Amino acid sequence: MVGPAAPEDRYFNRELSWLSFNDRVLAEACNSAYPLLERLRFLSISGSNLDEFLMIRAAGLAGQIRSKIGNMSLDGRTPGQQLAAITAKVLDLTGKQQSILADVKQLLAAQGIVIAGEDRIDAEADGWLQNYFLNSIMPVITPQAIDPAHPFPFVANRGIGVLFNLTREDDGSSLVEMVLIPSALPRFVRVPGADALYLTTEQIVCRYATLLFPGFRVDGDGVFRLLRDSDIELEEDAEDLVRYYRTAIQRRRRGKVILLELDHAFDPAGEQMLRDQLGLEQAMVLPLDHLVGVCDLAQIVGEDRPDLKFTPYAPRYPERVMEHDGDCFAAIREKDIVIHHPYESFEVVVDFLYQAANDPAVISIKQTLYRAGHQSPVIQALVHAAEMGKSVTAVVELKARFDEEQNLKWASELERAGVQVIYGFVDWKTHAKVSLVVRQEEEGYRTYCHFGTGNYHPITARIYTDLSFFTADPAIGRDAAKLFNFITGYVEPQGLERLALSPLNLRETLYTKIDREIANAREGRPASIWAKMNSLTEQGVIDRLYAASQAGVRVVLVVRGICCLRPGILGLSENITVKSIIGRFLEHSRIWAFANGTEMPSGDAEVFITSADAMNRNLNRRVELLVPIINQTVHDQVLEQVLMANLLDTEQSWLLDGEDGSWERVADDGTDGFNLHEYFMTNPSLSGRGDALKDSRVPKLTLRRGAA
Known part of the structure; x- marks a missing residue:
């Protein structure tokens, strides 16, 4: 069965899909279940998101128009048509922002927080403000x-x-x-005072x-x-x-x-x-x-009113590491481990690097850096390692948008400490998140690796959901060493054993896995694909998922942001469901799971984590990694905990309508809802718990009928 041929009937527009994502973010500012300052935070995030979109995406289209470049979008629109549609949507979004701001301001004022409230200025406040103007503003302007x-x-x-x-x-x-x-x-x-x-x-x-x-x-x-x-x-x-x-x-x-x-x-x-x-x-x-x-409203969210914010959450430190007296290498040597941020602490990643810096047996450390933040413990750990005489190599990506200046600063600091700083490829961004530590042990050299779906950034690690994977698998270590040789010396890796790498073979690996599910479906075997990502825009991946749907493969996608795929279209994608989750934490982990001839979820399914979204830039113009999850405990955690919870969530989920591109909140069916963020805040992970699991049961998640 062949689906619609016209581009506008097969794909959603990338730019409009992104604006729909920001609309969902903005909707959280209206969520009456959230504390008021958290609603204000979502409003400010929507403003910051929109600013970046306009400075990059809308500006790019305007530049194409000025240069008379007529590149067509995936859905068949010219730059002029896209910019016109974007302008209309931006007008709608900013109108909503202003209306929501008016409502939230009124609610906050009732709680003693007044924003831009000149009508509340009494004689005492006026005197303070005038003095502030004369002494703190007037000399500067x-x-x-x-x-x-x-x-x-x-x-x-x-x-x-x-x-x-x-x-x-x-x-x-x-x-x-x-x-x-x-x-x-x-x-x-802020004018001094109780209010x-x-x-x-x-x-x-x-x-x-x-x-x-x-x-x-x-x-x-x-x-x-x-x-x-x-x-x-x-x-x-x-x-x-x-x-x-x-x-x-x-x-x-x-x-x-x-x-x-x-x-x-x-x-x-x-x-x-x-x-x-x-x-x-x-x-x-x-x-x-x-x-x-409105992005600047984030400053007010810092007001010291815990009663108007989410209850603070303290991430767990993995018991597996503590069982080994804090020895990260011993814990990893015993068995692979996944750390689920922000529910489990980013400190274990920093401790891994500091332990490597201080360990006399460690010979070398290699590290990629895409976004590290303004106060980075990772940078300090690498500096300390170099000062301790280790051979340290840092791949610093200068092309990390809006972090270029900060990364230049880090590069200079690292070089001063004796770190060998590499800037990677001219044309490709190095987006893979990898640490590689080589240690001299009794049996010889052993390589310990960390792979992340997110950045080495201590702030985002507290609010982004990401996976950190630690392993001492020799084959993966050999592949990771080839990755660094590729980046630093342009030596194209040959004979990769476990990892897939873009722009070399990551895309083709995904295609092959999807094609196998198609073959299984045609042979009457169970065939399913579960995937979680931030964006889905790459035409090749979308078309293969369409082919999978037409062959009878059940495809369930959790796409936080942009989605150009149209789900649920008869003859094209009736076996595909797309949902988006927006909530307290920003969903950021990227995961693929393929049934491999079994009913999902299954211990025989193939599971991968990756630094790459399904976007043309990630698969063709960036250095990215696709990492297989083989250890059974880690496999179960990623498939039967992380992915399953995303599929089951009802309280923070939106479903995409493939006909008109609208997103609708998952309807309340009258049963108890499931909130994946609350689940992970109250239940331990599997691989990080170690022997502690013997004394505490983790509720097993089960798919509801029709959920996948």
């Missing part, structure tokens, strides 16, 4: 006249400014002034503008914010990546404007001036009812 004698000021990416219409009191002449809010100033200022009264810095500047402009009457003001094209295109002749990225970061700050946000009372003449001066061709102009830059 710089009014700039806008007239033919002065060039129009440069407004940085994410910059916020205020335009003032002034009249000189002595002669009645008019003047327009711009005040740009320095990024060093806080976006929100939390927050005002934006730009509000304070407007309130005390007469102190800034003595001798003038302030006739009007307007706040604006803009975003610029922030993608960095790598030029073919960029031989010195470090020098290139240092200059490219500066160029990013001066990219084309892609969005101009205006407050609701912005003067039309001022808006026209901004349009004329900023060059807003292909840019969006959005008048907003309440607040520009």
Whole structure:
């Protein structure tokens, strides 16, 4: 049976699918079951997400239009058609953000947290604010006249400014002034007091503008914010990546404007001036009812009100490691282990590296670094290892978007400590997450490996669900060594035993596994595919999953974000279900499971974890890894705990309608719901528990009829 042939009938648009994901994130800000400050956090996350989307994806389409590049999207749209559709959806999203902000502000005010509440300023607060303006703001800001004698000021990416219409009191002449809010100033200022009264810095500047402009009457003001094209295109002749990225970061700050946000009372003449001066061709102009830059609301989430936040969660440290007196190598040598973040502590990864640094038997450490954060214990562990005389190699990825500057800093610090720093490939990002430790033991050299589905980042490890896999499997160790030789010396690996590697054979390995399920289905054997990922956009993977559905393979996909596959379409994908989970933690782990001729879940199913999403960039333009899970306990944990819980979740799940692309929350069927985040916060993992499992039972998860 052959499905629809037209692209628009076979695939969803990537950009619109991403905006639908952010719509689901924004919906969590309306979740009355969440504490109020957590709802505000989701609102700020939706704003941050949208900013990045506009600076990269929308800006890329605008650039294609300017360059007259007519690349068609997977669903058959031109760049112009996509940008028009995006603009309409962004208008809808930002309207929702402003409406939700109004509602949440009202609820927070009833709890003593007032945002942008000038009506709550009494005489005492006014005196404090005026003093704060004079001493903390006025010395930092710089009014700039806008007239033919002065060039129009440069407004940085994410910059916020205020335009003032002034009249000189002595002669009645008019003047327009711009005040740009320095990024060093806080976006929100808290007025001292028992109740939390927050005002934006730009509000304070407007309130005390007469102190800034003595001798003038302030006739009007307007706040604006803009975003610029922030993608960095790598030029073919960029031989010195470090020098290139240092200059490219500066160029990013001066990219084309892609969005101009205006407050609701912005003067039309001022808006026209901004349009004329900023060059807003292909840019969006959005008048907003309440607040520009909703991403900055994250600052208020830090308010010390535990009663308005989720109950704090302390991750468990794996008992398996503690049973070996904290010896990570002994625990891994005994048996492979998976650490499930954030339910289990990221500290075990850091301890693994520090133990390697301090262990006299360790010969060398090799490490990939994609995103490590601003205060990275991983970096410090590698520095310590080099200072202890180990041979340490760090592959630092300079092309990690928005972390380029931080990674340049880490690279310099590592090199100063004696670490051999490698920047990897010019054209490909090194996205695989790998640590390799070589240790001299009685039997000879033994290689210990760590593979992650997420970054070596201590902050995201507390809020992203990811898997850390530790093994001393000799075959995997040999493969990992070949991976590092590939990155550092461009020596293409031959004869990989266990690992699959993009851009060499990871995609083909997935294709082969899907094709085997198709063959099994045609032969009347059980055939199923379970997979969890962040995004599904690669046409080859989608088409093979369509073929699997048509052959009778049951396919269940958990796709957090973008999904270009249309599920449930007769003759195309009627055997495919797609769900998305949005909740307290950000689902980030990437897992594939293939039935292998058995009924799922099965001990004979093939299970893999990976650093790669099913996207063209991951499979064709990045260095990624696909790692088989062979140890039975770890296999059961990944398949029958992690994947199963994702399939069973009802309280945080959305289902994708393949006809119109809409997402609907899983309906409450009147039975007790299942929340996978609560399950993992209250139940131990299998491989990390060790002998402690003898004294505590882990509830076995069972598929409901029709769940897979």
